[in-house]
Each structure stands twice: as C-alpha cells, then as structure tokens.
Amino acid sequence: MLDWDRLRIFHTVAESGSFTNAGMRLNCSQSAVSRQIRALEESLNVSLFTRHARGLVLTQEGQELYNTAREMVLRLEETQRTLMESRENPSGILRVTTMVTFGAVWLTPHLEQFMTEYPDINIKLILDDADLDLSAGEADVAIRLHEPEQADLIQRPLATFHSHIYASPEYLDRMGTPVTPSDLDQHDLITFGISNVPTIRGLNWLLTVGTPKKERSPRLQINNLYGVLHAVEAGMGIAVLPDYLVHNRQKLVRVLPKVEGTPFNSYYCYAPELRGSLKVALFRDFMVRQIRAESNIL
Template sequence: MPGMDWDKLRIFHAVADAGSLTHAGDALRLSQSAVSRQIRALEESLGTTLFHRHARGLILTEQGELLFEATSMMAKRLDTAAARIRDSEEEVMGELRVTATVGFGSLWLAPRLAKLYDRYPDLKIDLMLEERVLDLPMREADVAIRMKEPSQADLVRKRLLNIRMRLYATTEYLDKAGRPERLEDMRNHRLICQNAHAPQVAAGAELVQMLLAQHMHSKLTVNNYFGVLQSVLNHVGVGVLPDYIIADRPHVERVLPEIESVEVPVFLAYPEELRQSRRVTAFREFIQEEILAYRKIQSGAEAVAEPDPQ
C-alpha cells in the first residue's frame, strides 16, 4: 500500500495502545500535532478512518481494530526477535571473525581452538591469518591479535604477553652437526629464517641481520614462520623462531641461549562497541587462560633448560 510506512504504523500502534494522542506523543517524544498529522496521513493512504474521536479520547473503528491486531502481532514478533538476539549473545553462538599473524595464528592459536569449541560448540570462528593489519573500527574483523600495539582509536586493547625471537634446532640435527658454543660457530650451520622482504617484526629482522653478518656458508629463507618451523623440525638447520612455538616441542633445543631478540609485545584488540559482546568476552577470557597455561609450561621448560648452578 502506497504511503503505509513503518514510522506511521509505529505511531498508530502507540496511539491505539494509549487511546490518546497526547499520551502517545509523550511516549514517542513527539508533539500532539505531529502525532495527529501522521495518523491523518495514514488514514488518507488507506482511504479509511481508523479512530472515532470522542471527548474522552480515541476509539478504534472496525478498520482500526484490524490494523491494531496486525501491528500488535508485529510488535510481539519484534520483541521475540530482540529477546533471541540477546539470548544468542548470552549463549555465545554465531560468527566471530579473528585476525592474527600467520605465525601466531597457525602455530599457537589454531592448535588450541578445540578447547574453545568444547566450551562453546555453536561458535563459528572465521580465522583470518595475514600480516596486513585489518581495520577493526571498519569491522574487517571483530578481534585482532597483533605483534604491536594497535594505533587505531576506539579500540579496547590488552597486552597478552611478550615474546622473543630465539635460535632453535632439533636434538637430532645438533647431535649430527654439533652444538654451536659461540656466535662465530654459526658459520658452520645452515641458518633458517624469514627472508628480508617478508613482513615481520623489526626485532626478528634485526636478529637475522646480526646472524647473517657471520657470513653463513648456507641458509634457507622462508616467507613465514610456519615454513621456518617445518624446516627446523625436519633437521634442515638452526632456525630463528618466536619462543611461543617451542614450549610444547620436546625434541627442539635452544641454541646459543644468550642470543635473542628484544621483547615483542603481543596485543589483543577489539572495537569499543563490542565490549559487551558475549562472543568477544568468551574469546578474550579463553585466550587469557591459555596464555597463563602457556606461561607455566614455558617457565617450566626454561627451568629445565637452565639448571640451578648449585
């Protein structure tokens, strides 16, 4: 029907419910004349009278009763939909778009997600692993895990942990090729690292430059840490890797423990408008629990690697 728009129906419903233009106007925060104008326009567009105007107020005509029945059903359905949306937020279901770097996302986060799904089986996670920083305020993603503090405004940001780039190799490789004792000994080993053009944290790039200055006889460069790790695990050489990768890999040893990058902070960030989202809260709490558990494993591994001098 031409001219029968949502706004007029909403105003009609309020008037029919209140039985008075004045009370409906108060509820809608509109003047009595504005309410009256909208009702007249609706009656004209329908070609009928919706209210009998009496001294004591308004009474619905037969046609008005029909329309009120329809708007009441609409109001009920909208209330139900709103309640379901709120419930779905409570139950932690629906899609959550998470962005992280390729290394952290594939090697630390993805292996831990089974626990999150055990807790919230109806969650749908879209994991976007790339070095490009996605625009959270423009809703390219809901949550980001990044290796530097996000600079965008209107973001909730939380520092999760600090990581360092270190040297690692398998026990099998070191038994065969020997364990370097000084930096110069690295010349006799194959260095595995990210190539200079791959997007990476500055701390990692600086460590690699320092090592390459030793004039390695052989090296393997890869454009992400996943490739570096696979090469290390298959005994190709000594790799430069973030420490979070190694905590649960018993056959990998740290090489030259005194050599490491400066600390790199890892941040969790999400838009201010998602602060109340149950999905985001559930994910944030899960990540914080996993970070605590990881730190315990890591401190245990470091205690074993560096025995008490007594």
C-alpha cells in the first residue's frame, strides 16, 4: 500500500520540478525530500524521475503516478472545502431522541429557535420512554433524564431537575390542602404504574414521604407521565410531577412546597463516531443555553 506522506511529497516534487523547490514548499530539507522519493521508488521498484542538470522530469511510470496523485489531491482539496463550508453552514438531518413528556412539553417548543438559527439543519425528534441504541444508529443524540447505561457513549451533563407535589385548585377546594406530609394519608394519591423508565420509577416517593408506617396505597396508577399530569389537572388527586412539566400550567398548584424528591440529572449523549459533528455540537450548546436560561424553573 502506498505511503500517503511519500505520495504527497512526490506530488509536490513533480509540481515543483526540483527537490530544492519542493523542500521549500514542504518546509523541509532537500536531502529529506530526496530520501523520501528514493524510498518511494524502491517500494514501487520503478524510477519516477529522470534527473539532469535542468531539474527533474517524470518518467512514464512517474507520469502515471502523478496523474493519480493529482486526482487524489484535488479530491482532498474539494472535500476540505466542503467540510469548511459545512462548518460555516451546517446542514442535513439531526436525529434527537428523549423521553416522551420532556420532548413534547419542554423540548418541542424550544426547537423553533434552534431551527431559526440554523435553517439548513432539519430535526427528526424521536420521542420514546425507552432508551434508543445510539451505537446502533437508532438516533444521533439522546437527552437522557437519568444516568446513561451505555458506557461507550459520550455523556455531557446538562442540568439537575427537581420534582414537587402538585394538585389542582378544584381538588384542594374539595378535599382541603395538606399542611404536613402526614396529611397525605387522607388524600387521593396518583402515582406511576409499572414502568421501565428510571426517572419515572424515582417519582413515586409520594407513597412514603412523611409516613413512618407502611407505604400509602395510591388511588390511581398510570404508567405514563402525561396521563398523570392530565389526571391531576382534572382534579382526580395529588401527584409528584417534574417541575419542567408543570411550568406555565395554570391549572396546578404546588402542595407542601418545601417538600421535594431526590433531584435527578440529565445528560446529552452521542456515539464517539459523532465527536467531530458540528450539528451535534451546535445542538448541545443550544440545549445548554436554553436550560441555563430556565434553571430557576427546572
């Protein structure tokens, strides 16, 4: 297999017409250039140049190799220009996955600003409470609201999220407002049913907070965060909800505001193969800016 460095030096020598001129262009000595050409000739077992007083002339074999090398250099230069242009004007599809409620309630409204800033980047948003396999190419990036389980992914911390207890004004008017955590024993509690989502599993602390006795029994169980939200808005009971889900929803009131669950972290994840992707980096920076701007409500 041809050594690319030697082929690059050969192309420069053929363009320059002498070892001296090629050395000046390559910023190395004439003898170093000569040694590389000699090594290339020995590896191919052909003579590439005819040497005479006026300089170097390509042999027939040298001309064939030069034609190939020139085509390669031109294609590389074209690729470099394309890459430079793509860094200045990123384009194409970026596939983003995250859990359903976070993606639908918080992320989707924010995408308008990103798409305005980068009109040539198209977003494919994949909402799924299961973790898609980024290494298998099921998505480009993932926003995970729990510590990623795929150790081979690049993981960048985004933010820490909080959860509190919420109810509708109508429910509180009908059933009264809890003053202490133990008062929850007298209320209709809405919790999460069986779920494989780590974040949702961690939101069922309403059943144990403030009670040294046995775990409370929920009045209603729903295995979907959206379903829990709508049940609370409908006045069916009290539930724990992530604060990002409740922001700007006028139908909900925070109950026992000083009581909150264990905060959970979010991560921006992508496969190592996309480490140099400008689209991935731009979306990561966008997410960081948006979350920092709203850190007081998340």
